Amino acid sequence: MNIRYIPEPSLQFGQGQHLCPKAGIYDYHPYDIGQVRPDKITIGIIGKPEDVDTILEWLRDCKTHIDGKLGKHGAASHPNLFLNFCGFNKEIGFKSEIVYDDGYIRKLNNSDFKDIIEKSSNLESRIEGIADLYLSEIKFLTKNKRPDVILCVLSKNFLSLVQLEENIYEDDYEEDNKGDEATEEDDNGNREQNFRRYLKARAMQYNVPIQMLRESIAKPISGMQDPATIAWNFFTALYYKASGTPWALIRRDSSDSTCYAGISFYRSRDNKTLQTSIAQIFNEVGKGVILRGEEIKVDKYDRTPQMSEDQAFNLMSLSLKEYFDAIKVFPKRLVVHKSSNFSPDEIYGFKQAAKQANIFQIDLVTVMPSNLKLYREGAYPPLRGTHLKLTETRHLLYTRGSVPYFETYPGMYIPGPLEIRLFEHDEAPNLICDEILALTKMNWNNTQFDRKFPITIECARNVGEILKYLHPDDNMQLKYSFYM
Known part of the structure; x- marks a missing residue:
């Protein structure tokens, strides 16, 4: 095991970069300043x-x-x-x-x-x-x-x-x-x-x-x-x-493009069926689409919801097609976040869909709360950004905790870390954890940046809450702004 600290990620604004959404907009204006906005x-x-x-x-x-x-x-x-x-x-x-x-x-x-x-x-x-x-x-x-x-x-x-x-x-x-x-x-x-x-x-x-x-x-x-x-x-x-872009992630290389997707399951209002939603498959500036998946059958011996190979393939294929229609280019890399473990069928289905779109770099990552906790000397909890490597494929990441920029811990309860499980990864684990921390800052509904979950997971949950109130033949909106 080894431990490291991930410095607070900066965000890109119209005329500069800053750690904080509020200060960034105050000093450097929204990301889309100078564009159609x-x-x-x-x-x-x-x-x-x-x-x-x-x-x-x-x-x-x-x-x-x-x-x-x-x-x-x-x-x-x-x-x-x-x-x-x-x-x-x-x-x-x-x-x-x-x-x-x-x-x-x-x-x-x-x-x-x-x-x-x-x-x-x-x-x-x-x-x-x-x-x-x-x-x-x-x-x-x-x-x-x-x-x-x-x-x-x-x-x-x-x-x-x-x-x-x-x-x-x-x-x-x-x-x-x-x-x-x-x-x-x-x-x-x-x-x-x-x-x-x-x-x-x-x-x-x-x-x-x-x-x-x-x-x-x-x-x-x-x-x-x-x-x-x-x-x-x-x-x-x-x-x-209103279709503005308040801020964006900072891209490592302008020639690269990464697409982030969040998978979440939700039950119908009568609690009788289990469906899946893929929420905001999006790029670094938050432009993307939302799609509704198919009804999921849960094994009576294993209550963990999982998609079949065909369901995973169909959902990701359709999502990437809609993404292409919105962005006009396929990404070079696909990152899929899920709040439960990936089954072999899901892994194969997602990888085949990516391959069909000529995406050959893929990371399949489970992001879930953990009961494990770390402690530090003094009265404050661990720093946000504390990353503990348990094994090559299992990691703990504190996305809530003491925030040096705030000079305090802004929460009310003892924070717990996320467990990050890498089922397939072409990128380095450290970079994957860095991205998850940055993605916790991509919620345009809240400007206090120390969210617990990355927007991929948080958005997926929000979408599922609304989708269950649509009838099967109702048209759904593809933009996240209709669900927040």
């Missing part, structure tokens, strides 16, 4: 009248500087972690602005909500009824206007009616310790009910990404993130959903 983002906005007014006022306030989180004595509290927000305008940072007029504002009647609540016999009918109010206005905006992103504002009282738990703007950051709390079963106990997932799935048919947000983000209460962090996360996600 969303320098104006046209929004639609839907919600109750008082909630819409609150969010519109907040959006106006966010045009200018917002101070970072302050400590107990008024001084900046870990300024690198809680960086002040630069403002969303054309002069600094994103160098973009929000535009809309009264025709893009669609206000829902309080009486319509009350009527649905009184007449709903169970949670499912309540969720579908309220979602229909939003979907009707989404349809209107997409048919009669040209929004880049539609904001669906949810009131605080409304959230309790649909039992929605949305953690995007809350302070509880241990996403890897959470299960699937944001789901409920109906009165018959056999179907998952989740308002956020249902609305995102049903809204896909209108071909415009939606952003759901609470009206309470305008005046954060205890337990929520500070105002500057909320603004950073919201406007980064908004910029990405």
Whole structure:
């Protein structure tokens, strides 16, 4: 065994490189500056009248500087972690602005909500009824206007009616310790009910990404993130959903191209079938596609979900074809991340699909949580980037932990490492682990860069959560912006 420290990976921005997404955008602007990009983002906005007014006022306030989180004595509290927000305008940072007029504002009647609540016999009918109010206005905006992103504002009282738990703007950051709390079963106990997932799935048919947000983000209460962090996360996600590229991985060689794919399995809402989703097979700048796989049969003696040789081949072949259609070139290298072990059939199927596309460099990597832990002297946990080689094909990697750039450990619980298992690898194990650490920074929904899982795995899970709410004959969107 040997141990090493992987320095925090930098990201590429429009006019320079930086460790931190916030500071990078602040100082060097988005990656796509100087290219075709969303320098104006046209929004639609839907919600109750008082909630819409609150969010519109907040959006106006966010045009200018917002101070970072302050400590107990008024001084900046870990300024690198809680960086002040630069403002969303054309002069600094994103160098973009929000535009809309009264025709893009669609206000829902309080009486319509009350009527649905009184007449709903169970949670499912309540969720579908309220979602229909939003979907009707989404349809209107997409048919009669040209929004880049539609904001669906949810009131605080409304959230309790649909039992929605949305953690995007809350302070509880241990996403890897959470299960699937944001789901409920109906009165018959056999179907998952989740308002956020249902609305995102049903809204896909209108071909415009939606952003759901609470009206309470305008005046954060205890337990929520500070105002500057909320603004950073919201406007980064908004910029990405409007087809912008906030930042990108740094390529080792401009002549090389690497394609990253994440495989994840998800169950149907009634828990009766198991399907697979391949999430965002993408390149270094996050451009790529999402596809839905076939139903998986689970062996009664081995409950680990696995694809057949044909399923693995078909899924990867179709994914690479869609990737080519989007990027206009096949990659030279394919990296596949999966949250469970690769079976021999899966390995053969993936390799054959890669070979068919003239890709001869392939890495098949399992990325999963580990119960093993390392300890260091002092009060702080191991550094993020700590890499322990157990064997040539088994490694431990701390993607959460103490972060020198933040000058603290920004978590609430003792972090655990990921276990990295190399089933097939043409690249060096050290480089594969370096990439996994860098890929944890490619989540455009959150600007605190010490995520636990690489975007390949995190995206795959998010996609599966939404896909289960689509009917088999529904068209799905290929872009990740519809699932975040």
